[in-house]
Amino acid sequence: MGPHPAVAAIRLAVRRVLHDVLVDFPTSPPPQPALASAPALAGGAAPLVLVACSGGADSMALASALAFEAPKLGLRAGGVTVDHGLQAGSDVRAAEVAERLRLLGLEPVESVAVSVGREGGPEAAARDARYAALDAAAERHGAVAVLLGHTRDDQAETVLLGLARGSGIRSLSGMAQVSGAHGRYRRPFLRLDRQTVRRACLAQSLPVWDDPHNVDPAYTRSRVRHEALPVLEKALGKGVVEALARTAQLSRDDADALDAWAARAEAEVRTDLPSAGAAPAATASTGQASADQASTGQASAGAAGAARAPGADLVELDAVGLHALPTAVRRRVLRRAAIAAGAPAGSLFARHIEEVDRLITGWRGQRPLNLPGRVEVRREGGRLVIRQG
16 A cells, blocks of 8 residues: 555655756766855765755655655755744754654754844744755755745745735746755745645654744734635635646746846847847846745845846946837846846835836936935936946
């Protein structure tokens, strides 16, 4: 008799992701030296994959599947739990989670305590602290990937939150299956619903901890989960979660295509570079940080737009060439240029880009604009000049 169907489902999801990891990070050393910031596999050692585990059902199921599948593929498996220090006894719970991970056979296992600030609100601040800790742990242990337990339900919630913000198609694309520097973060469960994952824990008698913050209406995501989604399902019928998750994937495909177009267009309209082809090209993933930062807290100014070269505090664009571009592409080029000039990606909103766009589409001799990061945008004849003051 095989495993419970839910257990089989989580194992298959993890197995597929681990196969991808092996393709990206083969056990044999690469023929050329790797980038300094990329994970190194010294002497052909088996790659290490970590699981981020809070002790909840999603991450405990993920940890159990990783512990089962990794050895079969010649991978090492470890775990990290983050103590946010937001509740009494959180250090004790973190130690208990770490012990459960060791009992599953994971090694290394680490419990990391963090200090949560206030910037961006409690949820965003906790995410920032958590991802900083996970990044540091991955670097410390030389891990090639960190698995995250986000499910299809989490994806649906993220899409609704993006829709409420009104921040465009990239925000509606939700969380990527692969994100972070060098594809560090992997989300095997994005196509599995939360109930399947919870049933897998029950079938394996895995102890889980339900975070009271997940049902606290003071938190926006909690209200979406326990109030907004149930109302939508009652009004529209079952299948809302699946439809929202599908919307995320379709939106991501469209956003990736537009971002790639914008990267090519930027190379053609920038006049401050030695040649048109010298502008940094973007991969399909370069534009995804807007949504991924909002949903996961990962901050990467380069991923949010144009890569910023050292000392690149001046960007000049051809206004005629910009005017000829479709609005969606032109505004992406403007965002990339503003970030390249020094505007913080996380502080650059749609209203800023719309104002800059009017210097192209509605030029009437307007005064220069000020953007976050002390960045000034002015129209000078046929050029749009963006510089950090």
